[in-house]
Amino acid sequence: MHYDASPSLPSPHSRIGLLHVRHLRVMTSALRAVDYRYGGGSCRTQVQALLSWCDKAYAHSASAAVRRDFRDAIAELHALAGWTAFDAGLGGSAHRHFLLALDFAQDEDLVANIRYRMGRVHLHHGGPAEALGMFRLAGIVAKSHHTNAILAANQAWCYAEMGQRVSALALLGRAHDEFARADVDGAPPWAAFFDVHDLAGMTGAIYTSLARTVDASYAKPAITALLQAVSGYRDEMARSRTFALISLSLNHLLLGDADEAAAAGVLAVAQAGDVMSARARKKLEPLHAEADRRRATTLRELITPLLVAPSHAA
Numbered sequence: 001m002h003y004d005a006s007p008s009l010p011s012p013h014s015r016i017g018l019l020h021v022r023h024l025r026v027m028t029s030a031l032r033a034v035d036y037r038y039g040g041g042s043c044r045t046q047v048q049a050l051l052s053w054c055d056k057a058y059a060h061s062a063s064a065a066v067r068r069d070f071r072d073a074i075a076e077l078h079a080l081a082g083w084t085a086f087d088a089g090l091g092g093s094a095h096r097h098f099l100l101a102l103d104f105a106q107d108e109d110l111v112a113n114i115r116y117r118m119g120r121v122h123l124h125h126g127g128p129a130e131a132l133g134m135f136r137l138a139g140i141v142a143k144s145h146h147t148n149a150i151l152a153a154n155q156a157w158c159y160a161e162m163g164q165r166v167s168a169l170a171l172l173g174r175a176h177d178e179f180a181r182a183d184v185d186g187a188p189p190w191a192a193f194f195d196v197h198d199l200a201g202m203t204g205a206i207y208t209s210l211a212r213t214v215d216a217s218y219a220k221p222a223i224t225a226l227l228q229a230v231s232g233y234r235d236e237m238a239r240s241r242t243f244a245l246i247s248l249s250l251n252h253l254l255l256g257d258a259d260e261a262a263a264a265g266v267l268a269v270a271q272a273g274d275v276m277s278a279r280a281r282k283k284l285e286p287l288h289a290e291a292d293r294r295r296a297t298t299l300r301e302l303i304t305p306l307l308v309a310p311s312h313a314a
Contacts, residue, residue, distance in 0.1 A: 016062035016070055024054065024073045029189050032080055036193065037238050040087025041276030047081045068106050075105035076190050079114050086121050087239075089278030094121055112142035113191055116150055123154070124279060128161040146187050149178035150194050153202040160209035172206050175199070193240075197232030200225045201244045208247045211254050212286075219251040226251065242271040242280050249299065250287045258296045265291075265299045269306055281307060 027050055034043040054074050062070060082097030098121075101114045119134030135155045142148050156171035179199055187194070207222030226248040233241035245268035252261035265287065272280040284303050291300040 014060065016057060016060045016066055018066055018069065020057060021066065021069045021073050024050070024070075024077065025189070028073070028077050028080060032189065033236060035080065035084050035087065036240070037236050039239055039275040039277035039280070040084030041278075044081075044084045044088060047077065047084055051077060051081060071104045072106050072110060075101045075103075075107075075110055075114070078104060079110075079117060079190060082114075083117055086117075086124070087277050087279050089282075091121060091125070107188075108141040109143050109147045109188070110190065112138040112147050112151065114138075115141075116147075116154060119154060123158060123161070124282070128158040132158040144182065144187075145178045146182035146184060146191060146194065149175050149182055149199070150191065152178055153199065153206070156206050157202065157209060160206045160213065163210075163213035165210060165214045168206060168210060172203060175202070193237070197229050197237070198240060200232065201229035201240055204229055204244060204247055204251075208251055211251060216254045219254040222251045223248060223255075238271060239275050239277055239280065242268060242275055242277075243283055245271065246280070246283045246287055250290060253287070253290050253294055253296060253299070256294075258294070258299065261291070261296060262299045262302070265302055269302050272306060 031043050031047055031050070034046075054077060058070070058074065078097045078101035082094045082101060085091075085093035085097060095118070098114055098118045102111060105111045105114060115134050115138035119131040119138065122128075122131035122134060132155055135151050135158065139148065139151050142151060152171045152175035156168045156175060159165075159168035159171060176199070179194075179196075184195055204222045204224075204226035207218045207225060211218040211222055226244050229244045230241055230248065233244065245264050249261045249264035249268055252258075252264060268284070268287075272284060284307060288300060288303040288307060290296075291303065
């Protein structure tokens with residue numbers, strides 16, 4: 001898909017106004033939607049073009065109130081640039097954009113959200129302890145129940161990855177409690193992804209980790225939560241649905257049900273091939289390894305071509 005990510009700059013002697021800030025946020029939201037649906041590799045060029053516009057526009061004068069809003073809008077865009085880079089497998093670029101986002105961010109919940117995203121990079125690359133530290137740092141400035149629900153769920157995931165069942169379940173419970181008190185409909189665009197379906201997906205991810213690190217019996221509640229997520233995710237959240245399907249397949253394998261694992265795996269592989277996401281490929285690796293270990297030949301052979309094909313995520 002194509003979006004014109006180069007709005008007209010103000011004339012040299014004009015000021016930045018709220019109209020420019022609104023324009024930037026509308027375009028950032030459009031690109032964020034492309035990222036959710038098609039993966040970070042599908043919109044990185046447009047995001048970079050919009051950042052170039054921001055660099056030029058920021059040199060123009062603005063009132064103090066507009067300047068603050070403009071800084072937050074630029075921070076949102078850098079956070080999106082970092083997330084698309086992360087999804088495309090470009091960790092160094094992701095880190096640079098997240099640091100720039102922190103430099104621009106004025107809103108405390110936005111700062112917390114950026115640190116949450118930095119933590120997710122650590123978690124994805126096998127650093128749950130480092131991720132936990134970043135999520136805790138985010139919690140210092142988080143203000144809303146919605147943001148605290150996101151952070152509690154991700155801390156629970158870290159503990160589950162480390163095999164610490166009690167802490168993982170306690171924080172999962174807190175995440176659900178915070179979410180129940182949150183104004184989900186009033187969430188800012190950069191946090192609106194975390195709805196009831198994403199909470200179910202996170203719950204499934206946490207139980208999946210516990211099934212792998214503590215006891216395979218946790219695969220049962222994982223499957224329940226993941227089925228809820230898969231049925232709720234719309235096409236606009238195709239990448240999240242792909243991740244949930246991969247986890248669903250893995251949990252069926254952990255319970256010894258190769259047929260159900262293959263059925264979920266077929267859907268997961270089909271959708272992973274349509275999403276330009278290096279993360280989707282990486283999440284297929286443990287499923288492939290488990291299929292190999294359990295001699296689930298159909299599932300293993302289904303995944304193998306996607307893992308060895310040249311990546312188009314970047």
